Amino acid sequence: MVNKIDHYKILLVLGVVLLVYPLKAGAQSTTNSKSDVLIRSLFDSSLMEGQSWPLLTALCKEVGHRLTGSEGAAKAVMMTRKQMLGMGYDSVWLQPVQVPVWKRGAPERARLLISSIGQGRIKKEDQVDLAVLALGGSVATPIEGIRAEVLEVGSLEELKNLPNDRVQGKLVFINQKMDARYINTFESYSHCASIRVQGAVEAAQKGAKAVLVRSLTLSIDSFPHTGMMVYRDSIPRIPAAAVSTAHAEYMHKQWQLGKKLEVELVLHCANQPDTLSYNVVGQINGSQYPDRFITLGGHLDSWDVGEGAHDDGAGCVHSMEAARLLMACGYKPRHSIRTILYMNEENGMRGAQAYARLARENQETHLASIESDRGGFSPREFHVEADSQRIADLQPMLGALSDYGIHRIRKGGSGADVAQMRDQCALLMGFVPESQRYFDYHHARTDVLESVNRRELELGSAALAALLYLLDRE
């Protein structure tokens, strides 16, 4: 019976070949310009013998999460400084910066109490422990916690339009979904992030006791996603937490059924006095214009859950590895190239502010400030904040990059850290990788090394090395 399979074997082999036959070998460019050859070798080097993966592994597994002011953040500063000292930079230094300190304290707890109201009687129905995380910057609850009736709203607008007496004394549950229709998930995020950032202010303004926001992610899962929130001076500071999307859906279902919902919430977090931390900076001196700078950076701090692998371990690794790849491939930049690992992007931006202040004080000329803070996914685009002519001038670069999957250089937000250089640098750029999976991990326990694909990370490092090169030789 084994003979039975013989008659298709030629067809099969043909099929395997046809399936994968690269009619045009797009990846291996046939042009041989010096520029194409260098870019090819940056990618080859990154994919074959790159350091992206070991660097990210060390950051995630030897350090782990690194909230500003934490032991992890201090360890990360020391480790990346040491790594950069071994990479061949002309100089590596630390920029001191006073940073805010916020601590989660003991794990937060939240319990949903469900009752039904019928024939004038309240009947206890169920209790559910909710998956929550205090938002960064939130005050604690009293040590015994708070208990409040839930008021669900679908948006900040809806909350703003409610009369104060509907909100008074309640726990406001802001259950706005990220809009799934945007192709780039960062757009969904930008249209929804205010529920987390501003929710406590808006709720407290109307007398709420606490606020619980739906986690900012497009997936329905059990992991709460934290992130920064703010208070306003004249308005009471109420405790604020994020609840997992799965539990948000559950609460919404109970709410729709007309159940009476209460939440017991216990947060132990606290803001503490500022402390000293650092940006880590490495520089390759320019051979022709040592006083003109092209910078590439990510932020070294992360939230205090998971390992900050995509946010922004990937950006730190991209930044170090892009510079290392240029050196490994023997490229001598004309301008000085700086790698900047910013401290405190997540809850203060103090590192980026300090870098910008020092650059101004030292009257440094920055030609371009590039940021990678959208994860370690496959390269797709570069976003540019510059005038239209400058953006048009950059388009020819696509000729060198499109074989590597980058098909667009376009107007768009660069990044929160380089945005601090807006007044001092005419060209701000942001690395834009594939975005579909980013918010599955963002600010959650799931943002760990295992959520990163090695090759995708390596392609990002090489793409950024190529961008540094193309800007340098412009």
Added chain:
Amino acid sequence: MVNKIDHYKILLVLGVVLLVYPLKAGAQSTTNSKSDVLIRSLFDSSLMEGQSWPLLTALCKEVGHRLTGSEGAAKAVMMTRKQMLGMGYDSVWLQPVQVPVWKRGAPERARLLISSIGQGRIKKEDQVDLAVLALGGSVATPIEGIRAEVLEVGSLEELKNLPNDRVQGKLVFINQKMDARYINTFESYSHCASIRVQGAVEAAQKGAKAVLVRSLTLSIDSFPHTGMMVYRDSIPRIPAAAVSTAHAEYMHKQWQLGKKLEVELVLHCANQPDTLSYNVVGQINGSQYPDRFITLGGHLDSWDVGEGAHDDGAGCVHSMEAARLLMACGYKPRHSIRTILYMNEENGMRGAQAYARLARENQETHLASIESDRGGFSPREFHVEADSQRIADLQPMLGALSDYGIHRIRKGGSGADVAQMRDQCALLMGFVPESQRYFDYHHARTDVLESVNRRELELGSAALAALLYLLDRE
């Protein structure tokens, strides 16, 4: 101390907004042509209320793997037929096809025996159980297994150049790595797949007792990857298996140290008589040209490990969902549109051959045959097999697709199933999503629903629906 964080709050909010500020809302096109509006609604519908995820969940979790001729394959035929009957196609039918049957039998076993040779004595050093999978189509070993000394080669070329007496009686271990430098991993695969497909023939030709090939994946992990292999009539049929890349690396290290390596291999697999199976076909009748067909398909069979989620559950879901989205968005195609779930792509291509034969016998006119068999990742390109003018004519479609991440329509291999239509269809196209993760899962236990990202899958379905629409109204 809470006051300490106040002074950056405005900057912070500004930062959050700047980080994500879409200076140009690329996703939401501002043009309002009828075509743009329909394509937008295909994507909106897929992302907001699509069936991609429930369809793939049912295929992976209610059926699981579905090797040709297996119970799983039969279940998948019945389930997808039923699903398609509920979707609004004008007709749904099964195309009978005789298919080959290969069974793995009891789990295979392999053990590596390591000895050192020093001062004329052989010293047993270690034994390691290897992670292996029999290759599809392989014969069994004798029931007690075989034991043979290992001969490592780095490629088929190296094997071909060895004198027969070096190979005689050995287990040939073909340890060729996929070349990591290709940006599209399918190119790496195409340059390496012959070790799996042809390894047994080349080794047996020189008297080898068995062949063990390094798994075709770019990651180093513990999961063996199976796949089709062939025999040649006049050459002995020797057992063939794939070993995980982690174990391949380990064997290579021992080999380099000059250790004597033997392998005990036990395979229970067997080829059995052909059996009856089916392609599942659904058709939306064309309003203007009912006798001209545009087809989109994936293959319903998979290997017998994992769940065939990316290979090719995703392609089947893409194909059904693309048609369903067109119907859901109220589009009435001018040409007839067929969804084809091919049987037996992995080890025989019998379904695609049967489809092509019937199409020829019925003198059907096929305008375009599209395939999705590269996984459920984010859309990037379409590959086209057609003459250059035809490919040039397709380029204007990019105007409608580039807001959705598709920046290229170019010459390239379409797919193994639609390739059977080459003589009958002037336009063969293949869906080309992001490829970095595909071979992490390909033909391995890891190709399960959990390796698929919901949004990436949904974007693929919508992109293919858009392509069907654009080809239909051409």
